[in-house]
Amino acid sequence: MSAARTISFRLNGALVTADVKPHHNLVELLQTHFGLYGARESCGQGLCGCCTVIVNGRAVSGCLYLALFVDGAEVATVESLDANGQLDPVQEAFIETGAFQCGFCTPGFILMAGQLLDDHPDPDDGQIKHYLSGNLCRCASYPQVIEAVKLAARKRKGN
Amino acid sequence: MPSKSPDSAKVGAQVGRSVPRLEAREKVTGRAEYTHTMRLPGMLYAKLFRSTVAHGLIKSVDTSAAKKLPGVLHTVTIEEVRKVIPDPYYGPAFHDQPILADGKVRFVGEPVAAVLSADPHVAEEAVQLISADYEQLPAVYDEVEALTSKIFVHEQLKPAGAFADLKHLKGSKGTNIALEYRLRRGDIDQAFTTAAHIFEHEFRTQKVLHLPFEPHATIADYEDTGVTLYTASQGPSFVRSEIARLLGWQENKVRVKVPFLGSGYGAKLYIKLEALALALSMIARRPVKVALTFEEMFYQITRHPCTFRIKSGIDKDGRIVARKCQVFWNGGAYADIGPRVTQKSGLTASGPYDIDNVSIDSYALYTNVTPAGALRGFGVPQLAWAHESHTDMMARALNMDPVTFRKKNILREGRPHATGTIIKDAAVEKVLDRLVERMRWSQPLVQGAGPGRRGRGLAISMKAVITPTTSVAIVNVNADGSITLYCGTIDMGQGSDTAMAQMVGEVLNVAAETVRVVQRDTDVTPYDMGTLGSRSLFHMGHAVRRAAEDARDKLTALAREVGEPEGSNIPVPTLFVKRYGMQAGNIIGTGVFKPDYVPPAPETGLSDNVTAFWMVSGAGAEVEVDTETGHVKVCKLVSVVDIGKPINPQLVDTQISGAALMQLGFTMFEEMHIDGGQVINASLADYKIPGFQDVPDAMENLTVDNFQSNGPFGAKGVGEVATFCVSPAIANAIDDAVGVRLRELPLKPETVLRALLAQAGKPLEDA
Numbered sequence: 001m002s003a004a005r006t007i008s009f010r011l012n013g014a015l016v017t018a019d020v021k022p023h024h025n026l027v028e029l030l031q032t033h034f035g036l037y038g039a040r041e042s043c044g045q046g047l048c049g050c051c052t053v054i055v056n057g058r059a060v061s062g063c064l065y066l067a068l069f070v071d072g073a074e075v076a077t078v079e080s081l082d083a084n085g086q087l088d089p090v091q092e093a094f095i096e097t098g099a100f101q102c103g104f105c106t107p108g109f110i111l112m113a114g115q116l117l118d119d120h121p122d123p124d125d126g127q128i129k130h131y132l133s134g135n136l137c138r139c140a141s142y143p144q145v146i147e148a149v150k151l152a153a154r155k156r157k158g159n
Numbered sequence: 160m161p162s163k164s165p166d167s168a169k170v171g172a173q174v175g176r177s178v179p180r181l182e183a184r185e186k187v188t189g190r191a192e193y194t195h196t197m198r199l200p201g202m203l204y205a206k207l208f209r210s211t212v213a214h215g216l217i218k219s220v221d222t223s224a225a226k227k228l229p230g231v232l233h234t235v236t237i238e239e240v241r242k243v244i245p246d247p248y249y250g251p252a253f254h255d256q257p258i259l260a261d262g263k264v265r266f267v268g269e270p271v272a273a274v275l276s277a278d279p280h281v282a283e284e285a286v287q288l289i290s291a292d293y294e295q296l297p298a299v300y301d302e303v304e305a306l307t308s309k310i311f312v313h314e315q316l317k318p319a320g321a322f323a324d325l326k327h328l329k330g331s332k333g334t335n336i337a338l339e340y341r342l343r344r345g346d347i348d349q350a351f352t353t354a355a356h357i358f359e360h361e362f363r364t365q366k367v368l369h370l371p372f373e374p375h376a377t378i379a380d381y382e383d384t385g386v387t388l389y390t391a392s393q394g395p396s397f398v399r400s401e402i403a404r405l406l407g408w409q410e411n412k413v414r415v416k417v418p419f420l421g422s423g424y425g426a427k428l429y430i431k432l433e434a435l436a437l438a439l440s441m442i443a444r445r446p447v448k449v450a451l452t453f454e455e456m457f458y459q460i461t462r463h464p465c466t467f468r469i470k471s472g473i474d475k476d477g478r479i480v481a482r483k484c485q486v487f488w489n490g491g492a493y494a495d496i497g498p499r500v501t502q503k504s505g506l507t508a509s510g511p512y513d514i515d516n517v518s519i520d521s522y523a524l525y526t527n528v529t530p531a532g533a534l535r536g537f538g539v540p541q542l543a544w545a546h547e548s549h550t551d552m553m554a555r556a557l558n559m560d561p562v563t564f565r566k567k568n569i570l571r572e573g574r575p576h577a578t579g580t581i582i583k584d585a586a587v588e589k590v591l592d593r594l595v596e597r598m599r600w601s602q603p604l605v606q607g608a609g610p611g612r613r614g615r616g617l618a619i620s621m622k623a624v625i626t627p628t629t630s631v632a633i634v635n636v637n638a639d640g641s642i643t644l645y646c647g648t649i650d651m652g653q654g655s656d657t658a659m660a661q662m663v664g665e666v667l668n669v670a671a672e673t674v675r676v677v678q679r680d681t682d683v684t685p686y687d688m689g690t691l692g693s694r695s696l697f698h699m700g701h702a703v704r705r706a707a708e709d710a711r712d713k714l715t716a717l718a719r720e721v722g723e724p725e726g727s728n729i730p731v732p733t734l735f736v737k738r739y740g741m742q743a744g745n746i747i748g749t750g751v752f753k754p755d756y757v758p759p760a761p762e763t764g765l766s767d768n769v770t771a772f773w774m775v776s777g778a779g780a781e782v783e784v785d786t787e788t789g790h791v792k793v794c795k796l797v798s799v800v801d802i803g804k805p806i807n808p809q810l811v812d813t814q815i816s817g818a819a820l821m822q823l824g825f826t827m828f829e830e831m832h833i834d835g836g837q838v839i840n841a842s843l844a845d846y847k848i849p850g851f852q853d854v855p856d857a858m859e860n861l862t863v864d865n866f867q868s869n870g871p872f873g874a875k876g877v878g879e880v881a882t883f884c885v886s887p888a889i890a891n892a893i894d895d896a897v898g899v900r901l902r903e904l905p906l907k908p909e910t911v912l913r914a915l916l917a918q919a920g921k922p923l924e925d926a
Contacts, residue, residue, distance in 0.1 A: 103186030
C-alpha cells in the first residue's frame with residue numbers, strides 16, 4: 001500500500017488537513033477523518049447517489065472521487081445544511097412530504113435537490129425527474145420526492 | 160388519565176393522523192447511524208474469499224500468500240472456525256449453512272475464507288492472494304429439475320428443530336426437497352371430470368433480489384464474559400437465540416443492537432453475517448466488522464424463483480369448481496426461511512377465490528445458486544403472477560369480461576378459504592369494486608394517437624399473515640410524565656416507530672411526537688419474533704397497546720393509592736411527587752400478544768383458524784406497447800389495498816407506492832442472469848432497479864374502508880400488500896393491448912417482441 005499525502009481543503013466552511021492514501025475515496029475520507037457519515041457508499045459505482053458530496057459547488061459521487069482530488073477544494077456535505085441548528089428548506093420539505101423511508105439515500109437526494117433548485121428555482125416534474133435521475137431510492141419514495149422538491153421550491157421563494 | 164404533553168394541541172386522536180416520522184430529523188441531516196458505517200475502537204475488517212464454482216469438493220485452500228501481506232492479522236477457514244465454534248452450522252429452518260464452506264461449496268459466491276486486517280484495503284488485497292482447488296461436481300440450478308435430479312445439494316438434511324413440522328426430515332438423504340406442503344379440499348378428481356372446461360398453464364418467475372442500499376453489515380465484539388453484536392438485522396431476538404445456541408450460552412450473555420436499518424425488504428432476516436462475525440471476533444479477540452459490498456449482496460440472499468403449474472375446472476356457468484396447484488420454489492443452496500415461504504404462501508396458492516375442490520402441492524427445493532429467502536410478500540407476488548394471469552386467460556377463452564369472471568368466483572365474507580378457515584375482514588369484493596371504479600372499467604379504453612397499442616388489465620390477491628408469532632412490549636411512564644416505549648420491531652423505513660408511538664399516545668392521551676422509542680437492543684427491548692411479513696403493526700401493535708393500557712391502569716391504581724378521588728385529573732408528575740415525595744419512580748406497563756391459531760392438519764393442510772388476518776390487494780394497469788420494439792410503457796398503475804384502518808395515512812401511502820414501484824422493477828426488468836451458476840450481472844450497473852424515469856405518469860394508491868375487528872385500533876399490516884398484483888395486472892394489460900400472453904417474468908422488450916413476432920408467424924431465432 002502506498003504512502004499517505006497531506007492535503008488541505010475547506011470542509012463545510014472550515015479549513016482542514018488530512019493524510020490520505022492514493023486509493024482512498026472521498027466518502028472514506030469524510031467518515032474516517034472527520035466523522036461525517038451523511039455521505040455513504042452503497043453501489044460503489046457512482047450510480048445510486050447515496051455518496052453525493054458537493055465539491056466546488058457541484059455534486060460529485062464521493063465513492064468514485066479520490067480523496068486526493070479535494071486538495072485545495074471547497075467541500076460541502078449534508079451536515080453543512082443545518083450547521084446553525086436550523087433545517088434547510090429542502091430538509092423541511094422532505095420531512096413534511098414524507099419523502100423518504102429508510103433514509104440511507106436521503107442525504108444524497110437532499111443535496112441534489114438543493115442543486116436542482118439553485119439551477120431551476122421552479123422546476124416541473126420533467127426537470128425534477130431528469131435532474132434527480134442519478135439518485136436512486138430502493139424504497140422508491142419517488143412520488144413523494146417530487147412533491148418535496150416542489151414544496152422546497154415554494155419554501156425557498158417564501159424565504 | 161391525562162399526562163404531560165408539551166404540545167397539547169396534538170392531544171386527542173393520535174391514531175389516524177399523519178404524524179411525521181419520529182426519526183425524520185436524523186434522516187434528513189445525515190446523522191442517522193447505520194451499522195454499515197459504524198466503527199468501534201480497535202476494530203478489524205473482514206473481507207471474504209468466495210467460491211468460483213457452483214458445486215464442488217474443496218481439495219485445498221491456500222492462504223499462505225495472504226498471510227504474508229503486511230497488515231494481515233488472520234486468515235480464517237472452517238478449520239479455524241471449528242476451534243472456537245465446534246458445530247459451525249446455522250439457519251432458521253435447517254442448520255444447514257456453515258459459517259465458512261465446510262469441505263464442499265454449494266453455490267458460486269459462497270464464503271470459503273476470510274482475511275482480517277485493521278485496514279479494509281489490506282484485507283481486500285489479501286483476499287486476491289488466496290487460491291482454492293475444487294473437485295467440481297455436477298450442479299442443479301432449476302427448481303423443477305431439482306425435484307427429480309440425482310444431484311443432491313446436501314448429503315443429509317438437518318432441520319433446526321425450531322419448526323415442529325420439519326422434524327421428521329431429520330437425517331433424510333437423497334433428496335433436494337426441504338419441505339413439501341400439501342392442501343387437499345373436496346374431491347378434486349371428481350370435480351375435474353364434471354367440469355365443462357379445463358385450463359392448465361405454467362408460469363415462471365425469475366431470480367431477483369432485495370438490494371437494500373445499506374448492504375448487510377455486522378460488527379461482533381466478543382469477550383469471554385459476553386458478546387455484543389451491532390447488526391443490520393430485521394430480527395434481533397432470533398439473532399440472539401441463534402448466537403447463544405452456537406456458543407452454548409444463556410441468551411442473556413448475548414447482546415444484539417440494531418441501529419437504523421438502511422432497509423431490508425426481508426434480506427436482513429433471521430441470521431445472515433452474524434455467525435461469521437462472531438467466529439471472527441472470537442478468533443481475533445477484537446471487534447470484527449463484516450460489511451458486504453453492493454456486489455456481494457448477489458451472493459447473500461435473493462427472492463425465490465418459482466415455477467407454478469395451475470389447472471382449473473370451470474362449470475358451464477363460469478364458476479371455478481376445481482383448482483390444482485403445483486408450486487416449485489427455487490430455494491438455492493441453503494434453506495434460510497424457504498420452507499416457511501413454501502408453506503405460508505403455499506396455502507394461498509389458489510388465490511382469493513371460492514373453490515370447493517382444491518389441491519395444492521408446494522415444494523421448497525435446494526439448488527446450486529445463491530440462497531433464497533423472504534422478500535416483501537413471502538412468495539405471494541410469485542403466486543399471484545400465476546393465478547391472476549391464469550384467471551384472465553380463462554376469462555378470455557370463455558369470452559367473459561375478466562371482472563365479471565372474478566366477481567362470480569371471489570371469496571366473500573363468511574365463506575371458507577381453501578384451508579377451511581372462514582373469511583373474516585378480508586375485503587376482496589370491496590377491493591375489486593374500487594379497482595374497477597378507478598380503472599373506469601365500464602368505459603372503453605381510449606387508444607392513443609401514437610404508434611403504441613394501449614391495453615388495460617387488473618388482478619387481485621390475498622395473503623395470510625404468518626401465524627402464530629409473538630411480540631412483547633414495555634411502556635415506561637417516567638416521573639415527569641414523559642413516556643418511553645421498548646419494542647423490538649425494527650423501523651427500517653416503514654415508519655413503525657411512529658405508528659407504535661401513535662398507539663401509545665392514543666391510549667395514554669399524549670402526543671405521539673413526545674413518545675421516545677428506544678433503539679433496539681436485546682439487553683433492553685423485549686422479545687419480538689421479527690419485522691417481517693407485515694406482522695408488526697398487528698402483533699407488536701397489540702403488545703404496545705396492551706403495555707400502554709397496563710401503564711394506564713397502574714397510573715389509575717397509583718392515583719387511588721395516594722388518595723385521589725375516582726376520575727381525578729391530577730397531572731402525572733404530581734402523582735409521582737405525592738407517592739415518592741419528589742420527582743422519582745416509574746410506572747412500567749407490559750404487553751404480550753400471540754394470536755389464536757390452529758395448525759393445518761399435516762395430510763390435508765386444512766385448519767379452522769390458519770391466520771390472524773388476511774391482507775387483500777388489487778392492482779390495475781394501463782400500458783402502451785410499442786409493437787416494433789416490444790417496449791412496454793406503464794402509463795397508469797392503480798393499487799387498491801385492504802389494510803384495515805390506517806394508523807398513519809401518509810406512511811400508508813408511502814408504503815403502497817413504494818411496494819408497487821419495487822414490484823414494478825421485478826415485473827419489467829429486474830433479473831439476476833445466471834450462466835453455469837455464475838451471476839453475470841452482480842452490480843448496479845448491470846442489474847437495473849426502478850428510478851425516477853420508471854415511475855408511471857399516473858399512480859393511484861388507495862385503501863378501502865375496512866375495519867379489522869381483531870386488529871389494534873382496527874388496523875393490520877401494509878408493508879407487502881401492494882406488491883402482490885402488479886405483475887399480472889401488467890401482463891393482462893399487455894394481452895389486452897396486443898393479444899400476446901407472457902408466462903415468464905420479467906416483461907422485458909425482447910420477451911414482448913419475441914412473443915409478438917411468434918404470434919405473427921415470424922419467430923425470432925434464439926440469440
